[in-house]
Amino acid sequence: MNNTYLLMFITLYLVSYFYYIKISKGLGHKAEYLQLRRFFPCALLAVLPMYLTQTPLTYIPYIISLITGTLWVTIYPLLYYLTYHKASSDFGFHLDVVFGLYITSWLISLKLLVQYLNIAVIPLLFIISCMEFIIVLIPITQILYYSVYKSCVNDSSIMLMRETDHNETIEFYKSLPITIQVLIPIILISAFAAINAGNQFLVQTFIHIADYNFYILIAATLFLTFYLWNTKKGVFIRTGIIELLLDVNKYIKETNLYTANLSERLKTLQVNPTTPNFDKPSTIIMVIGESESRDYMSAFTNYQYDTTPWLNKMKKTKNFILFPNSYACKDQTVPALERALTEVNQYNNKKFFESCSIIDIAKKAGYKTYWFSNQGHIGSAETAITLVANTADKAEWTKQNLNKPQYDETLLDYLKTVNPSENNFIVLHLMGNHFNFINRYPQNFAKFSKPNKYDLIPNYLDSITYTDYVLQQITDFAKTTLNLQALLYFSDHATIPDKRRSPNFAGFATVRIPMFLYLSDEYIDKNKQVVKNINDNSTKYFTNDLIYEFICGILNIKSNHYDETNSIASEKYKYTKEMLKTNLGELWIKDDNI
Incomplete structure (x- = not known):
């Protein structure tokens, strides 16, 4: 090996x-010595293909591969260090370094072999460029994420991406400044074009490899292909970001056991009484809001605008009880509702897939169960919410047009399909007050904002007023048609x-939620002790x-559950x-200084 390669x-x-x-913490001398040995063959292989072919280190396809590898060596470990070095005392990502050096070797080996064999060079180099672009995109995405949220990618952010449906993605993209909307595809296309052009550079250049060196290069390429990409112990699946992604996938697979364990749960579930105690068939409704903050609701605070005119009137009656000290357990939909809907909570060690749900309880209590949602499938049929919803006797989601907002009053049409001669839960x-707020209400409901004008807080206030209207419509219809006995409303977060919007906890304002309960006169008369308990506890924290x-x-x-x-x-x-607590047990509610 001449001096340049050495x-x-x-x-x-x-x-x-x-x-x-430098960017690890808590390493012992043994770990330091182990990596001292481990990185030796990695660095050697990163240069070996160039030495075997006597190709200059200034060869543009090699520089591109080296940049790709360097991004993997540096980005996730660096961003993790910047995010957690003050809070964590023990971390290190040696396999990111190993992968970065080995991917450099693997990519340049493929390029050199294609050049040397001189078979379908242009299309094969194009395929390699596609692979390289995807590999580069992973650390680049992490850089962009950190630049926005000042945090490295974590399990919460991956879950949030998994849970986001097409409508939410389109809305978020449209909410970006028009220059950003235009620049993103231009940058991506330009980046791929640059990688492909660089890999095709001097495509006619003859690569000379001695026979013995050719076999070494083939052997090294085969070794790297297996060592990098095998699905059991490959280096790729053990890098920091991919290991994080696989952990989330493992959680989702465990969550899917919920359906498999359904019959076993119901077999042991005991509920008494098994029929509702009302004079005629009746209905209980639970309405789940989305992203509604009680800080902006005049029924809960001395807010400067009357954003909840209906609830303001109703709270003065004996039939409505408000809970002004309610909090979400998490500032994201799926983890919050996974717990709200089942026995799982921040204060026990139960697992979701082993727990009973409100649907299970309602069925055993003698109700026909319904789930009507304006949320789509939350991006995936695997989420805990959808798994619970699908156990209802009837579960339906509004048909969402990807370019047209679907307003919550649409759910009234689904309520009309419920049989009033049965007991119903x-x-x-x-969809409530989910961003993009301007899409949550018909523009003739614009009161605090100008119609069709994007203005965050006024749009949000209008979405709250529209939700107030929708809740009124639901309550009035159910009282008139379905013998409504109780209606509970709360927001997920x-x-x-x-x-x-951030996947990281952004403060207690993201978990201060509204919650109220409507009870009929008949319910109040037949459940005096329960009503007394609820009234006595209404100002307690929850x-x-x-x-x-x-x-x-x-x-x-x-x-028994x-x-x-x-x-x-x-x-x-x-x-x-x-x-x-909130934020899944990490923070105390008492620390909310309001």
Whole structure:
């Protein structure tokens, strides 16, 4: 190996090693020594193809491969370090370094072999360019993510991306400045074009490889192909970002056990009574809001505008009870509702796929169950919400046109399909106040904003007023047609309307949610103790991962899967402000200084 290749090898080896040491924390001497040995063959292989073919290190396809590998060596470990070095005392990502060096070798080996064999050179190099572009896109995406959120990609952000449906993606993209909308595809196309042009550079150049060196290059390429990409122990699946992605996929697979375990759960579930205690067939409704903050609702605060005129009137009657100290357990839809809908909460160790849901309870209590949603399938039929919804006797989602907003009042049409001669338990899942707010209400409802004008806070206020109207329509229809006995409304989480949505916890304002309960005169008369308990507890603090127990209390049942001490409808309700948490148990509600 002449001096140029030797110097390149030494540089890659030392820079990679000391970079790894610098951005790791809590490494012992054994780990440091282990990587000192491990990075040696990695750096060697990153230069070996160039040495075997005696190709200059200034060869443009090699420079492109080297940049690709360098991005993998540096980006995830660096962004993780910047995000967590003050909070974590033990981390290191040696396999990102290994992958970066090996991917450099693998990519340039493929390019050199294609050039040397001189068979379908242009199309094969185009395919390699496509692969390289995808490989480059992963660290580039992480850089863009960090530039926006000042945090490295984590499990919450990956879950959020998995949960986002097509409508939300389109709305988010359209909400970006027009220059950004135009620049993104231009940049992506230009980046691919540059990679492909670089790899096709000097495509007619003859690559000379001695026979012995050719076999070494083939062997190295085959080794790298297996070592990088095998699905059990390959380096790729053990890099930081991919391991994170696989952990999320594992969680989703475990979540899917919910359906498989359904019959076993129901077999052991005991509920008493098994028929509702009303004079004639009746209905219980639970309405799930989306991204609604009580901070902007005049029924809950002294807000400067009357954003909830209907609820303001209703809260003065004995039939409506408001809960002004309610919080979400998480500032994201799926993890919040996974807990709200089932026995799982921040205060126990239950697993979702082993837990009973409000649908299970309602069925055993003698109700026909319905789930009507204006949320689509939340991006995936695998989410906990959809899995619970699909256990209802009837579950339907509004048919969403990707370019046309679907307003929540559409759900009234679904309510009209419910049989009033049966006992019904209905879940309505609103699109509510989800960004992009201007798309959440018909423009003739614009009161605080100008029609069709994008203006975040005024649009958000109008969406709240429209939700107030929708809740009025639902309540009035169900009272008139379905013998409505109780209607519980709560939001999955809140939002800060003039702040960019983030997968990371952005403050208590993102979890201050509204919650209220309507009870009929008949319900009040037949469930005096429950009503007293609810009124007594209405100003106590509450997190929405305890909704499951609240529903059990409203149904006034006893069950081996109902802990009354978790129910705000019970005199045994045990929680105080000092005991409650949010952000999946990481933060205390008592620290919300409002």
